[in-house]
Amino acid sequence: MRIADLDTPALLIDVDVMERNLCRVAAYAREHGLRLRPHTKTHKIPALGRRQVELGAAGLTVAKVGEAEVMAASGTPDLLVAYPVLGPRKLARLMALPPEMRITVALDSLEAGRELSQAAVAAKRKVGVLAEIDVGLGRVGVPPEQGAALAQALAGLPGLEFEGIAFYPGHVKLMDEAGARAIAGLSEVLAPVLDAVRRAGLDPKVVSGGSTPALFQSHLAAGMNEIRPGTYIFNDRNTVVSRACAWDDCAATVLCTVVSTAVAGQMVVDGGSKTFSSDRLSASPEVSFGHVIEAPGAVFTRMNEEHGYIDVRNAGRKFAVGDTVRIVPNHVCTAMNLHEQVYSVRGDDVVSVWKVEGRGKLQ
Numbered sequence: 001m002r003i004a005d006l007d008t009p010a011l012l013i014d015v016d017v018m019e020r021n022l023c024r025v026a027a028y029a030r031e032h033g034l035r036l037r038p039h040t041k042t043h044k045i046p047a048l049g050r051r052q053v054e055l056g057a058a059g060l061t062v063a064k065v066g067e068a069e070v071m072a073a074s075g076t077p078d079l080l081v082a083y084p085v086l087g088p089r090k091l092a093r094l095m096a097l098p099p100e101m102r103i104t105v106a107l108d109s110l111e112a113g114r115e116l117s118q119a120a121v122a123a124k125r126k127v128g129v130l131a132e133i134d135v136g137l138g139r140v141g142v143p144p145e146q147g148a149a150l151a152q153a154l155a156g157l158p159g160l161e162f163e164g165i166a167f168y169p170g171h172v173k174l175m176d177e178a179g180a181r182a183i184a185g186l187s188e189v190l191a192p193v194l195d196a197v198r199r200a201g202l203d204p205k206v207v208s209g210g211s212t213p214a215l216f217q218s219h220l221a222a223g224m225n226e227i228r229p230g231t232y233i234f235n236d237r238n239t240v241v242s243r244a245c246a247w248d249d250c251a252a253t254v255l256c257t258v259v260s261t262a263v264a265g266q267m268v269v270d271g272g273s274k275t276f277s278s279d280r281l282s283a284s285p286e287v288s289f290g291h292v293i294e295a296p297g298a299v300f301t302r303m304n305e306e307h308g309y310i311d312v313r314n315a316g317r318k319f320a321v322g323d324t325v326r327i328v329p330n331h332v333c334t335a336m337n338l339h340e341q342v343y344s345v346r347g348d349d350v351v352s353v354w355k356v357e358g359r360g361k362l363q
């Protein structure tokens, strides 16, 4: 099948670009002695998780138990749930994951630690635990000065094995000089935490952080020994705007058809918020929703559910009803979540159809 034979809107993955992204990061992690535990919330496809493990990832990361259930099919020997798991229903499902798959949970409270511990004891299963600290995002994680106390409390809980420290440097969005300094500055945040953990007699074997924007600066954060990038497999407009990659490194595009040019200076495509998600750019206040490959000067200004409004006054070319365009989404992880299946492509050919098995796994 050719791309021209596909109905639209359709999310396309350029397999060669994806493979290059995967290999580049695997090589970077190897070169700097960093464990790679990629976050699979971006692709949500077990076969791609398997490929990440084949290329040297020590394990995979998910946010939800439902994603863990899906990703078990990747055959990964190790899975990190980088999100507190609360409540008996979720914990029972977590404990029912294949026993040969090592499970670790990152969490930031004793409440979550106790629930996990009770579930692990009841299931007669050893579960790894990472103490989550906040290094600037202000989302989850205890303040760094409380990291050692949390680690000590978790290490004392039956059924759990203390593995180390987790954090997410999502507050560093722009990889300019200040961004690189901020990542290097994590060294000073981590050192006292790791010292205090060691003074408490614990071994923080895993110090897990790492996002896609800051990926190639990860080696500057002394003490961090594991990275969990997710978006890097495909990249997206956010990654380009954060200066962490070029347009050529974006593997995912949404193929759309122009359905109207009735309003002067505008075209409407058949993909809106149900196709792209409404996520704005994370590192820029600009309100726009994607990058049109065929016309970089066009601006994707607005969306309704099924309509994408594209200002073509500076497009430098004309579009007609029935034309197709390929658009790089702002945030590929949320876009993937909206598609039942995506198409892997090479040149003008469709190579295969991948079911997005982890989409919609909210629980």
Ligand SMILES: Cc1ncc(COP(=O)(O)O)c(C=O)c1O
Pocket: 039, 082, 168, 210, 211, 212, 213, 228, 229, 230, 231, 232
């Ligand atoms: C806890 C955690 N780890 C890793 C990642 C992956 O980061 P990125 O999407 O920048 O690759 C995310 C993304 O949201 C996250 O929340």
